[in-house]
Amino acid sequence: MKRVATMTLSLGVLCAAYGANVVKAVKVRSLHGLRCGAYLVRKYAHFTPVVLYPQTTLHLNDKKANELNKDAKAIVAKVAAFTDGKKVAIIVHWPDRSKDIYKGYKSDSYPDGFAVQFAANATNPQKLPYIGMGSDGRAVEIFLRKAYGQSVYEPNGNGDVAHQVNPHNTDYFGKELKKFEKEVQKLGVRPYARAFVSEGFRSMTEIKDGSVTWRSDMCYNTKRHIWGGMVIKPIDDAYSKAAKNELAIAVAVWDGKELQRDGLKRLSSWIAVKLPHAKNRALEKVVSEKVRGDVAEGKKQFAANCASCHNDKDFHNAPIYMAPDLSNVGGQATAAYLRESILDPNAVVVPGYNRNQHPSYAWYNLKNGKRVSIMPSFSYLDAKVVNDIVAYLQTQKAEVAK
Ligand code: HEC
Known part of the structure; x- marks a missing residue:
């Protein structure tokens, strides 16, 4: 080698x-x-x-x-x-x-x-x-x-419209259709x-x-x-x-x-x-940051401050369109991101659904063209409380398949 x-x-x-x-x-x-x-x-x-x-x-x-x-x-x-x-x-x-x-x-x-x-x-x-x-x-x-x-096959604007159509929308049938599909495949780049x-x-x-x-x-x-x-x-x-x-x-x-x-x-x-x-x-x-905190206390704080909007593995009371489901947030987000989400929701605004499809559940409002989250900042919470909530959120993740 x-x-x-x-x-x-x-x-x-x-x-x-x-x-x-x-x-x-x-x-x-x-x-x-x-x-x-x-x-x-x-x-x-x-x-x-x-x-x-x-x-x-x-x-x-x-x-x-x-x-x-x-x-x-x-x-x-x-x-x-x-x-x-x-x-x-x-x-x-x-x-x-x-x-x-x-x-x-x-x-x-x-x-x-x-x-x-x-x-x-x-x-x-x-x-x-x-x-x-x-x-x-x-x-x-x-x-x-x-x-x-x-x-x-991507015609890349060379004007070959005939081969772009979905075979279901062609007039071809049976053998003819097979021939057409083959032709398209050959053109595949x-x-x-x-x-x-x-x-x-x-x-x-x-x-x-x-x-x-x-x-x-x-x-x-x-x-x-x-x-x-x-x-x-x-x-x-x-x-x-x-x-x-x-x-x-x-x-x-x-x-x-x-x-x-x-x-x-x-x-x-x-x-x-x-x-x-x-x-x-x-x-x-x-x-790889794993937060040490009081998970049970964090769960209590989540129930009091967050569960009216967010569902997760333990809480299912919020309407599903209200806010991001946090059931796997502990597996996908870093502790730094979770902390930031709680203290400064506007740092990253998850855009969510099309606001026109779910108008009563817009996750943000536009102010001067900028997205402003409907989630309030919890920066007034005690640092220890925030830490406990983050420790709790880190437990929010699916089990690994056997
Ligand atoms: C009034 C409803 C509301 C409350 C209360 C609320 N949130 Fe949120 N939260 C949202 C919405 C809407 C978003 C999506 C927009 C954004 O990113 O800010 C969000 C986003 C988040 C995110 C980012 C999710 C992701 O997928 O990246 C986290 C983490 C989060 N919230 C945690 C919390 C925690 C922890 C609390 C309690 C301390 C809380 N939220 C309270 C509505 C809320």
């Missing part, structure tokens, strides 16, 4: 405990041609377990999917990274009993998929973007890949892989102008029922940069069998990827 000659073999921090969320990037000479199931990955990746929790912030308008995901459990993924000094490869392995590949235009089937997200800026780890989507002024760069059985920049729900914008050179890959291990996913991107690009040789990333996966798509997925909390020469420990501390 000549390619890995310059690999650093130091074991570094051993992160056996779930939730430590620190990944040490392995230095390699080249990432050229690397695929997710490659020997290099199997042999030299330093995998860190990372728990992915069901996302329950928003209530989806799909009865069947909601039913299927009602008591969804968390899963343990493994995340590793390689770097050649210029680019970084993020590798994710996650368990999934069935390989669900999108075929044709079946409207009720969804593919498995994964996404890796990079904080645009992690210089201040106390103020990371809203997990999964980014937030105003705190952008994220997202790389998404779905398991499509075929390449996606690339897998379903997309990059976005986002500053919150409904602000996702696809990067289509080629300003980032990246690629991705997926591979399924049929024997072990494990998906592998890989994203390779420049360490620094137009939309996200390393801060002192560290990257803040997050990982999401979709299970097609559970009808997961869009916001219905499993999502990690922030993960610190340490590149070679990363000496700073600020980000590492933030992503």
